Structure formats: structure tokens, C-alpha cells
Amino acid sequence: MSILDSFILQVDQALRTVFTKAPTARPMPGEALPEAELTEEERRHVAALMRINHVGEVCAQALYAGQAFTAQDGTVREALQQAAWEETEHLNWTERRIEELGGRKSLLNPLWYAGAWTIGAVAGRLGDPVSLGFVAETERQVEAHLDGHMSQLPAADRRSQAIIDQMKTDEISHAQTALSLGAAELPGVAKGAMKLAAKAMTTTAYWV
Numbered sequence: 057m058s059i060l061d062s063f064i065l066q067v068d069q070a071l072r073t074v075f076t077k078a079p080t081a082r083p084m085p086g087e088a089l090p091e092a093e094l095t096e097e098e099r100r101h102v103a104a105l106m107r108i109n110h111v112g113e114v115c116a117q118a119l120y121a122g123q124a125f126t127a128q129d130g131t132v133r134e135a136l137q138q139a140a141w142e143e144t145e146h147l148n149w150t151e152r153r154i155e156e157l158g159g160r161k162s163l164l165n166p167l168w169y170a171g172a173w174t175i176g177a178v179a180g181r182l183g184d185p186v187s188l189g190f191v192a193e194t195e196r197q198v199e200a201h202l203d204g205h206m207s208q209l210p211a212a213d214r215r216s217q218a219i220i221d222q223m224k225t226d227e228i229s230h231a232q233t234a235l236s237l238g239a240a241e242l243p244g245v246a247k248g249a250m251k252l253a254a255k256a257m258t259t260t261a262y263w264v
Contacts, residue, residue, distance in 0.1 A: 066121060070173070073117045074165045078147035085149065086218025091156070098210050103159025104262045105205050106216065109223070110150040111162045111261040112198060115172035116143050119194065122176025123187045132184045135237055136191070139230045146226070149219045156215075162261045188239035193247055195231035197254060199224055 072078075094102065120140035127133040154161060162168065179190040202224045209216050242250075 062125065066125060066173075069121055070118070070169055073114060073144075073147070074169055077151060078144040080145040080148040082145055084152055084219065085222040086215040089214045089218065091215065092210065092212035094210055094213060098213075099157050100159070102209060102213055102216055103154055103157035105208060106150050106154045106157065106219075107159060107162055108258050108261045109202075109205065109220070110147065110154060111165065111168050111257060112201070113143055113146040113150060114162075114165050114168050115257070116140070116194075116198075117147070118169040118172035119176035119179075119190075122173040122178075123180040123191070126177050126180030127184060127187065128180075129184050132188065132237060135233060136187075139191070139233065142226060142230070146223050149223070153216060153219055163264055164260070168257065168261075185238050185240035186242070188234040188237050189242045191234040192231045192239040193242050193250060195227045195234070197250060198227045199231070201254065201258070202227070 117140055120136045120143075124133045124136040124140070127136060151161060176187075176190075179187045202220050206217065206220050206224075209220070
């Protein structure tokens with residue numbers, strides 16, 4: 057495949073991630089559960105949390121795409137592409153839940169995607185072990201982030217709880233896959249920088 061073809065595929069994936077509804081092979085977790093009776097304030101809060109989660113999945117798609125684009129080993133590239141495909145379902149579920157709650161997606165999704173893709177491409181250029189280490193640490197931080205969201209959900213909102221619970225299970229699986237492929241442990245400075253970047257993203261995405 058030529059560089060031009062690869063570039064076109066990257067642009068196509070970016071446009072599909074940001075502007076179209078993602079596919080899902082599995083049913084949305086909790087879709088058979090009854091909708092909870094939430095106050096207007098609770099609905100706005102849960103919709104904002106789901107918007108953050110949706111942004112996180114947009115960034116995940118971009119990170120995986122950038123890392124796969126610069127991956128050195130074919131097995132690693134295929135694993136990254138598979139993980140990205142599996143997480144398109146998270147995009148679908150969070151977008152649908154946002155719509156159910158009367159909310160909207162982040163207006164900054166194109167910027168989130170571009171920034172995350174760049175970070176992923178740089179991580180890939182640093183070598184597959186570092187790139188996989190980045191995946192593993194990202195998934196660990198996402199797991200903790202989802203735990204935090206779970207604690208903020210209204211007790212009656214079982215539909216949102218089911219989505220977050222399944223997302224957490226999938227994130228743990230992807231971290232384990234990265235470790236099994238030889239992920240390197242990132243230095244503390246890198247982990248701290250990732251946490252600061254994630255904090256900036258989640259704070260902004262809650263509102264915008």
C-alpha cells in the first residue's frame with residue numbers, strides 16, 4: 057500500500073469516527089432495562105459524563121490509528137487495529153446514551169481526534185514496546201476514570217451503569233493484550249503527563 061493510500065485511509069477513518077454513527081456487533085448494554093426517572097439536573101450530569109466517555113472513545117480511535125500507522129511489527133499493528141474495531145462499539149453505545157438523555161456530543165471532537173492521533177503516531181515511532189506500554193497505561197487510567205464515573209451515576213440509572221461496566225471490562229482486556237505483546241512500563245513522568253492531559257480533556261468535555 058502506498059503512502060498516499062495509507063493517508064487516504066487515515067482521513068477516511070477520522071471522518072467516520074467524528075461524523076458518523078459507529079457500528080456495533082453487540083447490543084448496547086442495558087438497553088432492555090427500563091429508563092430511570094431522573095431529575096433534569098441528573099439527566100444533564102449523566103449526559104455530560106457520557107459525553108466525556110464518548111470523547112475518550114474518539115481519542116482511543118485516534119490513538120490506535122496513529123499507533124497502528126507507525127507500528128513496526130505486523131502483529132502489533134493488527135492487535136491495535138483489532139482493539140480499535142472493538143472499541144467502535146463504545147462510540148456507538150455512548151452516543152446513543154447521550155441521545156437518550158437529551159444531550160449532545162462534544163463540539164471539539166475533530167480537535168480531540170487530531171491531537172490524539174498525533175500522540176499515537178509519536179508513540180508508535182518510539183518503538184512497539186513503548187507504544188504498547190502507552191496502550192496499557194492508557195487503559196489503566198481509563199479503568200480508574202470509569203470507576204469514578206460509576207460512583208457519580210444516580211443509583212437508579214442502571215442503563216448507564218451497564219454501559220460503563222461493559223466498557224471497563226473491554227478496557228481491561230485491551231490492557232492485558234498489550235502486556236502480553238510485550239508492553240514496556242512507562243516512566244512515572246510519562247504517566248503523570250498522561251493524567252494531566254486526561255484531566256484537561258475531561259474537564260473541558262464535561263461542558264463543551
